[in-house]
Amino acid sequence: MSADPEALEDQFHPAPSWLEKSCLVVCAVAIVAMAAIVFFEIVTRNLFHFSFEISDELGGYIIVGISFLSLPVCQVYRSYHHVQFVQNRLSPRMKALSHLIFDLLSLMFCLVLVWQLTRFVMSSYRSEDTAASLLATPLWIPQAAMPIGMVACSISLVRSVIGNFRRFLASGG
Numbered sequence: 775m776s777a778d779p780e781a782l783e784d785q786f787h788p789a790p791s792w793l794e795k796s797c798l799v800v801c802a803v804a805i806v807a808m809a810a811i812v813f814f815e816i817v818t819r820n821l822f823h824f825s826f827e828i829s830d831e832l833g834g835y836i837i838v839g840i841s842f843l844s845l846p847v848c849q850v851y852r853s854y855h856h857v858q859f860v861q862n863r864l865s866p867r868m869k870a871l872s873h874l875i876f877d878l879l880s881l882m883f884c885l886v887l888v889w890q891l892t893r894f895v896m897s898s899y900r901s902e903d904t905a906a907s908l909l910a911t912p913l914w915i916p917q918a919a920m921p922i923g924m925v926a927c928s929i930s931l932v933r934s935v936i937g938n939f940r941r942f943l944a945s946g947g
Contacts, residue, residue: 788933794850797843797926804843808836831907835916842923846930870942877938881931884924891921 790798815829848854861869899914 788850788930788937790847790850791933793926793929794846797923798847801840801844801847804836804840808833811836828907828909831905831909831911835911835919838916839919839923842920843926845923845927849927849930849934865945867942867945870938870945874935874938874942877931877935881928881935884928884931888921888924888928891917891924895921 811829811832818824895914895917903913905911
């Protein structure tokens with residue numbers, strides 16, 4: 775094993791899997807779709823004095839989807855904030871332990887959110903809630919992105935927990 779703490783961290787940090795890559799592609803496509811919707815809304819309003827009157831609704835759905843589906847991407851690319859002034863003072867073993875504890879707590883939080891968001895979506899599905907708009911979208915459809923994103927984040931966190939546990943063991947005692 776390498777003695778360099780950063781090399782040790784990189785060695786056990788999970789690389790992006792098909793899950794994170796798929797979420798990244800979906801988010802990229804969603805951003806392009808939202809840009810197209812806004813572009814066409816601007817063009818039709820300014821040139822033809824006509825509004826589709828759905829761009830706000832679709833944009834809101836897309837933002838929710840991106841917010842939740844980007845969570846596993848951020849996890850695997852280590853895009854979340856870290857308290858560096860504390861982490862830099864820790865030994866490699868204690869740094870691995872702190873990451874492990876944080877990932878385990880995050881995983882527990884995500885699993886609670888999966889449970890509650892799934893209950894929320896199922897409630898919308900059973901009550902046949904629809905958006906009070908021209909589209910009358912069944913609300914469970916855009917809401918489904920929330921538990922799906924949290925499940926994907928949970929899977930990415932499990933992979934990080936395994937990597938941090940291996941790093942903790944490899945850093946010795």
